[in-house]
Amino acid sequence: MTIWIENLSMSYLAPAESRNSLKSTAVALVKGEKLLERRIAIQNLNLAVSKGEILGVVGRNGAGKSTLLKLIAGILPPTSGRVRTTGSVAAMVELGAGFHPELTAHENIIVYGRLLGREIRELKESADEILCWADLSERRDDPVRTFSSGMMARLGFAIATDKQPEILLVDEVLAVGDRDFQTRSSERMSTMMKSGSTVVLVSHDLNVLSNLCHRTLWLDKGQARMLGESNEVISSYLQTFT
Amino acid sequence: MTSLFSHKDLVLLLVNRELVSRYRRSILGIAWSLLTPMALAGVLYFVLSTVFKARLPGGSGYAAFLMSGLILSNLLNQGANSVGFSYSANAGVITKIRTHILMFPIVSILSSFVNFLLGIIPLILFLILEDKPIKLSLVLIPVIGVFISILILGIGLHISSLAARYHDIHGIMSVVYNVLGYATPIIYPLSITQGLVREIISLNPFTNYVELIRACAIDSSYMPSFGLIAYTLILTFIVLITGVSRLRKSYPAIVEAL
Numbered sequence: 123m124t125i126w127i128e129n130l131s132m133s134y135l136a137p138a139e140s141r142n143s144l145k146s147t148a149v150a151l152v153k154g155e156k157l158l159e160r161r162i163a164i165q166n167l168n169l170a171v172s173k174g175e176i177l178g179v180v181g182r183n184g185a186g187k188s189t190l191l192k193l194i195a196g197i198l199p200p201t202s203g204r205v206r207t208t209g210s211v212a213a214m215v216e217l218g219a220g221f222h223p224e225l226t227a228h229e230n231i232i233v234y235g236r237l238l239g240r241e242i243r244e245l246k247e248s249a250d251e252i253l254c255w256a257d258l259s260e261r262r263d264d265p266v267r268t269f270s271s272g273m274m275a276r277l278g279f280a281i282a283t284d285k286q287p288e289i290l291l292v293d294e295v296l297a298v299g300d301r302d303f304q305t306r307s308s309e310r311m312s313t314m315m316k317s318g319s320t321v322v323l324v325s326h327d328l329n330v331l332s333n334l335c336h337r338t339l340w341l342d343k344g345q346a347r348m349l350g351e352s353n354e355v356i357s358s359y360l361q362t363f364t
Numbered sequence: 365m366t367s368l369f370s371h372k373d374l375v376l377l378l379v380n381r382e383l384v385s386r387y388r389r390s391i392l393g394i395a396w397s398l399l400t401p402m403a404l405a406g407v408l409y410f411v412l413s414t415v416f417k418a419r420l421p422g423g424s425g426y427a428a429f430l431m432s433g434l435i436l437s438n439l440l441n442q443g444a445n446s447v448g449f450s451y452s453a454n455a456g457v458i459t460k461i462r463t464h465i466l467m468f469p470i471v472s473i474l475s476s477f478v479n480f481l482l483g484i485i486p487l488i489l490f491l492i493l494e495d496k497p498i499k500l501s502l503v504l505i506p507v508i509g510v511f512i513s514i515l516i517l518g519i520g521l522h523i524s525s526l527a528a529r530y531h532d533i534h535g536i537m538s539v540v541y542n543v544l545g546y547a548t549p550i551i552y553p554l555s556i557t558q559g560l561v562r563e564i565i566s567l568n569p570f571t572n573y574v575e576l577i578r579a580c581a582i583d584s585s586y587m588p589s590f591g592l593i594a595y596t597l598i599l600t601f602i603v604l605i606t607g608v609s610r611l612r613k614s615y616p617a618i619v620e621a622l
């Protein structure tokens with residue numbers, strides 16, 4: 123097993139009724155209203171994903187899909203239960219969002235790559251290759267603030283996929299960039315999937331899920347509503363819309 | 365904490381990023397770190413000593429006195445703000461990549477601390493201009509700066525936790541920092557205060573830190589009592605420890621609110 127999730131729950135205290143200023147809290151305090159409420163993002167989830175498997179995740183907005191990816195990536199600590207992963211994890215969500223606008227493309231490769239857990243020395247060696255794949259070799263020393271959003275997405279994707287991770291977490295990522303980039307990025311993704319990376323793919327594009335995923339998990343209000351063969355899960359999921 | 369120490373090259377890389385990017389678009393570059401506090405000291409010096417004819421009890425030396433207070437208030441303003449905003453400023457990384465929970469607050473306070481160190485240079489300059497002796501105890505100022513930074517980090521962590529719940533906290537805090545600044549003897553000497561006011565101001569930990577800086581830079585008569593130093597150090601660590609434990613509890617809410 124590469125991902126092993128046992129009785130996983132995640133909840134946190136947030137202001138009741140989205141009350142998010144001190145002023146409105148003070149008013150509520152005077153009126154004696156409840157100030158905080160517990161929001162449940164994931165409730166009692168059990169899941170095991172084996173090596174090389176491609177798992178799809180569907181669910182409505184706010185069902186806990188992105189929270190699940192954050193828990194697998196270790197970005198959020200679970201409230202109770204356990205998440206165990208083996209090997210390196212790469213999360214690919216809104217690529218390039220972590221770039222620093224004043225730094226150059228080359229400097230950002232080092233910082234972003236180091237944040238992803240790579241060695242600085244190793245990054246310096248592969249920086250030119252990353253720039254080349256992103257088609258940005260000529261912009262090596264330009265600050266990233268002068269880049270278009272498509273260029274940033276290209277650079278982010280190139281850094282995140284430069285070295286094959288054992289677990290790849292994907293959150294609606296392929297809908298960026300021009301047609302050429304989309305073709306090349308999906309090629310790179312499928313090479314990774316074929317060569318043994320475990321993938322968890324969150325998408326609203328049900329065609330992508332049924333084509334790529336071996337199994338699909340349907341999340342509903344933080345709970346696993348259904349887990350099984352992709353086409354079966356997707357057709358039951360679709361029935362709730364009619 | 366141990367895992368953060370093993371990522372010290374990443375922390376240094378990020379501190380460097382903060383410092384480089386802050387000055388990249390200006391011709392003067394890092395020199396701004398020296399010029400801003402000096403310009404502020406110059407303006408305050410002119411207004412207070414020429415317009416209001418303020419004199420320190422016992423004679424001259426107001427410029428170095430002022431500068432030694434300003435390096436603390438700069439650290440407070442810059443450090444508390446950047447720690448308080450460190451999660452929202454790095455939302456793109458924190459919500460996507462696994463990072464140590466304290467990494468960005470520590471990066472923020474370290475880059476403010478570097479500016480504090482640079483502020484010692486104009487302080488020495490003013491000491492020379494006023495014909496004061498350059499005391500060996502100046503080398504202790506960075507050590508005091510470390511403790512001040514720990515206190516500010518603790519305050520900033522409390523603010524970060526609260527900011528996930530209350531979006532208006534930063535506006536309120538800028539008023540609080542202002543009040544705190546005036547309740548610290550930066551532009552005035554502690555010796556002009558009396559009675560209850562003096563007791564209240566002495567309980568402000570920043571008062572004792574600024575007096576310690578002056579004891580090292582200007583005259584040992586500024587040295588606070590042993591009791592006050594012990595109180596300040598204990599308070600510093602209480603603020604840090606409670607800040608970290610509150611942060612651990614509210615971290616999921618912080619990430620989900622970004």
